[in-house]
Amino acid sequence: MQNSLISCDGTTDFTGEDLECFYIRICSKGTIEDVFIHIGSPESSSSEDIFNYVMEMFKTNDIDIKKLVGFTADGASNMQGLKTGLAARLLVDTPHLVITHCVAHRLELAFKDAIKASSKSMYDRAMTLLLGLHYLYKKSPKMKKSLKRSFAALNQKQILPTRVGGTRWLPHVSKALYTFFKGYSAIRQQLENASHANPKAEGLVKLMQDGQLMVFLLLLKELIFHLMKLSLYLQREGLVLSDAYVRVEATKNVLAQLDKRYAYTNIFFCKASYTCIPMLQYYGDKEVELLASRFDQVLKYADVEVCECITEWTLLKTQVYMRYHKELVDQQLTWATVNHGCSDLGNILSLIELVLSLPATSVRNECLFSAMKLVKGKRRGRLTNSTLDDLLLIAVQSPSINDFDPDDAILQWMVCACSQIVFQNVQICMNISFCLNVNFEIVLFMIPNI
Secondary structure, eight states: OOOEEEEEEEEEOTTOOEEEEEEEEEEETTEEEEEEEEEEOOSOSSHHHHHHHHHHHHHHTTOOGGGEEEEEEOSOHHHHOTTTSHHHHHHHHOTTOEEEEOHHHHHHHHHHHHHHHHHHHHHHHHHHHHHHHHHHHHHOHHHHHHHHHHHHHTTOOOOOOOOOSSSOOHHHHHHHHHHHHHTHHHHHHHHHHHTTTOHHHHHHHHHHTOHHHHHHHHHHHHHHHHHHHHHHHHTSTTOBHHHHHHHHHHHHHHHHHGGGTOOOOOOOOOOOOGGGSTTGGGTTHHHHHHHHHHTHHHHHHTTOOGGGHHHHHHHHHHHHHHHSHHHHHTTOOOHHHHHHHTTTOHHHHHHHHHHHTOBSOOHHHHHHHHHHHHHSOGGGTTOOHHHHHHHHHHHHHSOOGGGOOTHHHHHHHHHSHHHHHHHHHHHHHHHHHHHHTOOHHHHHHHOTTO
16 A cells, blocks of 8 residues: 555534544555545544544554554644644654644634634624524525515515524635625615514614624625635645645735735736746755655655655656646646656655645545435434445445446346346236236236335
8 A cells, every 4th residue: 555644533423423534545656546444433532542443443444554644633632632632642653644734624713713813893793693694584484585575676686695604614604795795785675674573683784784894794705705715725635735835825925915905806827937946956855855854764664765866856857847848837737647757766756646645634524424414314323333334435435426337237136046036027027918918017016026
């Protein structure tokens, strides 16, 4: 197995049972793949029990811990605890391990901390308004119909307020602000008409009439727009840590320009060229030396000549520029193409694959929990963890329906004994329908065991 990274996250199902899910990321010949490994319930949610559960899972799935190069999880104390967290326990056996706090989770926490530190009272009022509007129209059919009539009177497209809370991801907040300002005139008109008989509508319309609060929401909408784009980027499949760092730094520059109130209408991209990087012959040498020193044991365990990495790095830079200059300019070059064209530089390519196997987020684990809730509902509360693990493995790792080829399954069914019995019964039904001169479907309905 190649060098791998494990991402972990926990949740609780509707029965109150703690579940932990695990993904493994590997990089083979420049192609990144996230593989679902296991979902199960440890003895408890403590870091010690989770660590023992992880070691048992590694042994069951034949995963070599010596090839583990990274660990990604959210900021829970049992995961990222400095002394006794799961990450700290893994570092004892693998000191070269790169510990990553999920960047998508950090973005959510950083936004909430920053916005509350700067204007907590105004932020609380804004959330009260957005949540109040959502639940007002969700739980009152009368108010919802009245709002629809208000949209029709203003000749506007109907759009209902969406929920701003519940989920952590910033795109939901951005959508709630968008729908609020999109239907502002119709919502305010309807609330003003209903405020005489509805105390909730009266309180919400007073918030909408507050000019300072509306200015705050407009500024918040502009700010969250850029953070929302960053959050969606961080939730992409196959995202590596270096790409996340570059995008975060770029977003920080955009947010810094908000104070200058410049218009963001044109975006210029610098095309790849040697003129962009002075002294390119030395570019990346220090970084390669640092990475080779950091993962020295892992690379040697994989039979990589660490001392040859710098030499092959220089060759790789030259070959990439000479062979793929057009792809660099058009920004269409991928590591899979480089790996195929420069396969003789195996040492430096192994180091690059190791770096590419470091993800920035544990978003795939969050997505798995959504699939788990669809599989294990209240009607299937007795579903065991082993069965749940198998069903999720099929749901997540199996190819899409469009790529499924049923020929092998049909051939296997045709040669089994049960299919022959069914085929004989169908022949009997066809003979009965022919003799009695009745429809074939009627005979099948009369004999339900076929």
